[in-house]
Amino acid sequence: MSQVIDVDAFTRFEAAGWDRVRDGYHRFFGPITARAADPLLDAARVGAGTRVLDVATGPGYLAARAAARGAAVVGTDIAPEILALARALHPGIEFRPADAHRLSFADASFDAVVAGFLLPHLGDHQAAVAELARVLEPGGRMALSTWDAPERVAVLGAVVAAVAEAGAQPPPDLPPGPPFFRFSDDAALAALLRGAGLVDVEVATHAFTHRVASIDALWDGVIGGTVRTAALVNRQTPSMRQRIRAAFDRIASHYQTPDGLDLPVSVKLASGRRPA
Numbered sequence: 441m442s443q444v445i446d447v448d449a450f451t452r453f454e455a456a457g458w459d460r461v462r463d464g465y466h467r468f469f470g471p472i473t474a475r476a477a478d479p480l481l482d483a484a485r486v487g488a489g490t491r492v493l494d495v496a497t498g499p500g501y502l503a504a505r506a507a508a509r510g511a512a513v514v515g516t517d518i519a520p521e522i523l524a525l526a527r528a529l530h531p532g533i534e535f536r537p538a539d540a541h542r543l544s545f546a547d548a549s550f551d552a553v554v555a556g557f558l559l560p561h562l563g564d565h566q567a568a569v570a571e572l573a574r575v576l577e578p579g580g581r582m583a584l585s586t587w588d589a590p591e592r593v594a595v596l597g598a599v600v601a602a603v604a605e606a607g608a609q610p611p612p613d614l615p616p617g618p619p620f621f622r623f624s625d626d627a628a629l630a631a632l633l634r635g636a637g638l639v640d641v642e643v644a645t646h647a648f649t650h651r652v653a654s655i656d657a658l659w660d661g662v663i664g665g666t667v668r669t670a671a672l673v674n675r676q677t678p679s680m681r682q683r684i685r686a687a688f689d690r691i692a693s694h695y696q697t698p699d700g701l702d703l704p705v706s707v708k709l710a711s712g713r714r715p716a
């Protein structure tokens with residue numbers, strides 16, 4: 441039976457969680473997600489003078505790359521502490537609070553709208569992507585990134601596989617949300633953008649290897665830099681947590697090299713155009 445999702449409760453849980461893991465995310469995931477920034481900006485045709493909205497900006501990686509291209513960029517996020525970090529890191533860029541489900545911007549106010557790794561954190565994808573399309577100028581482009589399937593993203597997938605292998609269930613006090621990897625599927629991702637009225641929709645894959653110093657560093661990075669995944673582990677009983685960790689150590693050891701762990705990362709990049 442599918443669970444009823446309370447979008448506001450899920451969004452509050454995400455916002456509070458992101459504020460809490462802000463520094464861990466920036467340290468561990470920043471060097472990973474920043475590698476998808478330029479391909480995403482290319483997909484949105486961001487260049488000098490483009491008016492860009494970066495939704496779910498986090499510490500502002502995409503916003504900063506867009507500004508470096510000479511774009512006029514505004515970054516938004518739902519988590520106040522994340523925005524404080526973005527402002528501290530990039531003092532020349534405007535950052536404003538906004539929930540992707542209800543953006544506080546006028547219709548058609550941007551030439552390009554980008555969102556890096558927002559999709560796994562949304563309670564209502566259709567509503568949010570429609571909202572991103574609303575603020576897009578006719579003829580303007582949207583580009584969204586999300587994680588590929590967990591078996592192709594070992595940097596996250598090792599914990600996901602360990603949770604599954606240990607048989608851990610989502611704790612009852614977690615507000616239910618949509619499946620984290622729902623839009624790893626090309627057809628589902630393309631349909632999401634088309635459903636918001638976009639045309640010329642394309643989905644591409646950007647894959648690379650990321651090195652992490654050790655198995656402990658990977659565990660600490662994921663548990664200290666994620667919201668839902670960390671909650672799924674932290675809210676288990678001590679014995680279940682031990683089972684998850686034992687499975688994780690074995691799974692992660694497959695990526696061991698003499699210089700650390702070499703972990704595959706694969707990112708889906710979807711883009712489309714609002715009809716003129």
Ligand SMILES: C[S@@+](CC[C@H](N)C(=O)[O-])C[C@H]1O[C@@H](n2cnc3c(N)ncnc32)[C@H](O)[C@@H]1O
Pocket residue numbers: 451454455458459469470473474495496497498499500501502516517518519522538539540541555556557558561562
């Ligand atoms: C995985 S981080 C991505 C950060 C950055 N874009 C990147 O590429 O690394 C997800 C971000 O989405 C933000 N977020 C979650 N739900 C949101 C919502 N409903 N509206 C806007 N931002 C949201 C979080 O606060 C967090 O900064």
